[in-house]
């Protein structure tokens with residue numbers, strides 16, 4: 001597969017990032033690299049700043065300190081126009097779905113296509129229903145977000161994130177609210193998007209099953225020390241990490257370190 | 261970027277068609293229409309088996325998937341054998357994934373055509389239902405008010421205080437501006453006519469009585485309808501969207517008592533005060549014209565006003581304004597609670613809250629005018 005040749009090319013580099021709301025520091029000194037074509041997981045307990053980290057990476061919140069690089073380019077040092085050009089290559093699924101409530105699902109998926117491609121209305125409709133079919137929502141084109149379930153809203157948000165075949169997909173808790181089978185299909189879809197379209201995928205999640213199924217690499221944020229305490233493949237971390245917090249998280253608190 | 265998407269065909273033997281895809285198949289660059297393949301299928305001799313050759317296929321994305329999906333639909337009602345082996349592995353898997361969950365057909369979302377008569381009938385039924393809903397809402401609000409008077413209503417005092425501040429003190433600047441200007445305008449209009457008879461001193465009577473009986477209450481009510489009524493509708497509408505109202509209901513807390521009652525109380529309390537304030541500021545506007553333009557002294561104008569306006573007039577204005585307050589609060593809350601679950605529905609709710617409130621204010625004011633005329637107040 002084409003992905004392997006470029007496996008080690010850094011796509012996103014986060015360097016000495018400090019995130020804060022006003023004076024309230026959420027996390028400090030975050031440094032990690034997401035390689036091209038990788039599925040990268042941001043994990044950690046609730047409220048530790050995962051969504052906030054994602055907001056820094058997609059350009060919604062300015063870092064208090066440090067930088068985010070896409071390839072060689074410093075995202076936050078670039079001017080607004082450059083930043084928007086880079087943002088066009090992102091697809092984002094927000095934690096709460098964030099579908100536009102006054103548009104149907106098809107219109108939600110179609111909006112980015114209408115804005116940024118020259119496709120004919122017919123083709124846009126085709127693409128929108130393909131994307132909806134990919135997330136298991138074939139036939140729901142004409143529904144409004146308030147007429148479908150929470151998990152379905154999540155999947156529709158995913159379809160919208162994929163609309164422009166982005167280079168980088170950011171998913172904030174994609175499988176929250178899904179039944180195990182849909183969650184499994186979603187994992188397959190994420191891997192498939194990575195393998196066939198070569199997308200880089202950054203996922204915020206704490207579903208262990210899906211972490212182990214899809215992750216190539218991960219970062220673990222700790223709310224107490226306010227910084228990252230582990231980076232690496234989650235399976236390796238589970239089996240080899242010395243840190244009791246990481247180990248507890250990855251084993252659902254069921255086993256303790258041999259030494260403890 | 262690599263070359264354009266290309267589509268070509270090959271017939272190695274009578275029964276097989278090879279579809280060759282080459283170049284870059286991306287949505288952004290445009291992809292060929294699958295109708296060429298359909299045409300090829302029609303040709304003689306009939307094709308029994310289709311294979312794909314993608315050796316020269318460059319980059320691809322959704323564009324290729326769309327093409328293949330349209331092809332699949334075309335094959336569905338034909339006796340051809342499709343060998344997808346030649347396709348990129350990922351494309352085949354993505355297509356399978358898209359087909360993994362069958363399309364939902366019985367969603368009841370088909371394009372239904374309604375005749376004109378049916379549409380009119382539908383509108384009438386909706387109008388009747390919404391009147392019934394309004395009456396029920398007024399009834400429930402009355403019950404909530406009853407519960408409050410018996411001291412049994414569950415609402416948060418702090419919220420009531422906040423709303424009182426929001427629709428009382430914070431409305432003062434705009435009420436000042438508008439009623440000052442209304443007083444000024446009344447005085448101007450009156451002055452032009454009265455000066456012809458040398459009766460300009462009666463400008464004080466005109467402004468005083470008009471402000472106190474009509475304009476003070478009316479202007480305050482219309483300002484509050486646009487300002488506070490719309491805000492109530494937007495607040496309650498957003499709460500409906502976020503299921504906050506459902507959350508209250510499941511806790512056994514009546515949204516009527518918890519949300520509507522404090523808003524109604526706040527306006528019942530604040531509207532008369534705003535009305536009195538508007539009366540005063542309006543008369544100040546008249547005073548400015550009288551003293552500045554008509555050579556009436558301050559004392560003359562003051563005495564004339566005091567002589568013209570009696571307590572009955574003031575009381576009438578104050579009572580009206582309390583009633584208007586109830587109308588503004590009820591229409592804001594009613595439209596908010598009826599709101600649909602989308603951002604634009606909240607916008608519609610706010611708009612229709614203002615319209616409803618203003619219509620009711622004017623109608624009620626007309627009723628007051630007739631009744632007070634009959635009973636001679």
Ligand SMILES: Nc1ncnc2c1ncn2[C@@H]1O[C@H](COP(=O)(O)OP(=O)(O)OP(=O)(O)O)[C@@H](O)[C@H]1O
Pocket residue numbers: 021024026045046047048049050051052053095
């Ligand atoms: N707008 C804001 N202003 C101030 N603090 C905020 C704001 N948004 C989030 N926070 C704080 O930032 C911290 C991290 O929030 P964030 O939403 O990133 O958590 P999270 O890791 O995504 O949690 P979860 O897994 O529950 O989604 C929280 O402690 C929260 O209180």
Ligand SMILES: [Mg+2]
Pocket residue numbers: 050051052095172
């Ligand atoms: Mg979050």
